Amino acid sequence: GAGVSQSPSNKVTEKGKDVELRCDPISGHTALYWYRQSLGQGLEFLIYFQGNSAPDKSGLPSDRFSAERTGGSVSTLTIQRTQQEDSAVYLCASSLGQGTYNEQFFGPGTRLTVL
Amino acid sequence: AQSVTQLGSHVSVSEGALVLLRCNYSSSVPPYLFWYVQYPNQGLQLLLKYTTGATLVKGINGFEAEFKKSETSFHLTKPSAHMSDAAEYFCAVRAAGGTSYGKLTFGQGTILTVHP
Numbered sequence: 001g002a003g004v005s006q007s008p009s010n011k012v013t014e015k016g017k018d019v020e021l022r023c024d025p026i027s028g029h030t031a032l033y034w035y036r037q038s039l040g041q042g043l044e045f046l047i048y049f050q051g052n053s054a055p056d057k058s059g060l061p062s063d064r065f066s067a068e069r070t071g072g073s074v075s076t077l078t079i080q081r082t083q084q085e086d087s088a089v090y091l092c093a094s095s096l097g098q099g100t101y102n103e104q105f106f107g108p109g110t111r112l113t114v115l
Numbered sequence: 116a117q118s119v120t121q122l123g124s125h126v127s128v129s130e131g132a133l134v135l136l137r138c139n140y141s142s143s144v145p146p147y148l149f150w151y152v153q154y155p156n157q158g159l160q161l162l163l164k165y166t167t168g169a170t171l172v173k174g175i176n177g178f179e180a181e182f183k184k185s186e187t188s189f190h191l192t193k194p195s196a197h198m199s200d201a202a203e204y205f206c207a208v209r210a211a212g213g214t215s216y217g218k219l220t221f222g223q224g225t226i227l228t229v230h231p
Contacts, residue, residue: 004158033218043205043221056217091158104219106151106158 002026004107006092012113013082021077021110025094032075033095033104034067038088046090049075050097082114117142117208121222128229134178134193136225138206141187148189149207149219150180159205165189176200201229 005024013019025032034046045059049069060066064082069075079086089109095102122137140146147166151159163174170182176199180191189206206222 031217035219035221042223043207045218045220048217050217059218093159103161103164106160108156108158 004092004094004105006107006110008110009108010111012115014115015084016081018078018080019082019112021090021112023075023077023092023107025073025075025092026105028096029094030072030097031095031102032069033093034075034077035091035093036088037091037109043091046077084114087112087114117146117220119206119208119220119222121206121225123225124223125226125228128196128227130198130229130231131195134191134196134200134227136191136204136227138189138191138222139187140189140206140208142208147209148182149209150174150178150191151205151207153203153205162191162204196229198229198231201227203227
């Protein structure tokens with residue numbers, strides 16, 4: 001079946017605008033993760049969802065960042081009032097469950113550039 | 116809390132030579148350890164993982180890694196480098212329990228260059 005897909009693949013926006021990044025996990029995967037990959041910070045965890053449990057938002061860098069997961073499937077990461085330091089590749093991953101033996105499969109990422 | 120340190124942001128080897136990418140971790144709970152590879156403009160792909168049991172784990176593309184608890188290390192090796200191994204490699208740790216359960220903590224990455 002298809003892997004994790006993300007859209008758009010590239011996004012260029014102006015400082016102060018809001019952006020939405022989409023992630024379609026592998027069908028049947030109950031756990032979904034967002035990570036950010038930037039030159040200065042490397043790969044950082046942002047947020048994860050597991051089934052109907054409250055998401056772990058501990059990695060979100062500010063209250064301008066939020067994410068939701070509708071119907072236990074598709075997830076949207078929203079960044080409000082974007083800043084230049086938000087420029088990065090945003091990676092989504094999904095797994096069958098939260099358990100350690102469940103491999104996280106990564107999407108190709110969305111490259112966000114804030115001008 | 117856990118952290119990962121990858122020694123050497125760039126490693127260059129000749130084709131056919133041994134590949135050694137170093138990873139040390141810190142974890143307050145028993146760790147589960149992973150190596151991922153990222154080819155240009157692609158997502159991360161799992162190479163191998165250590166959870167429990169045998170400390171020498173074998174992965175795809177001829178890579179293997181050994182978990183050494185006493186040294187808090189999980190170095191990645193391959194006996195003979197191939198041109199197609201050129202990529203960026205990430206070591207990651209995941210807590211076996213506690214409040215950090217589920218999320219991966221990554222090292223800064225090592226770019227492997229293979230020259231003829």
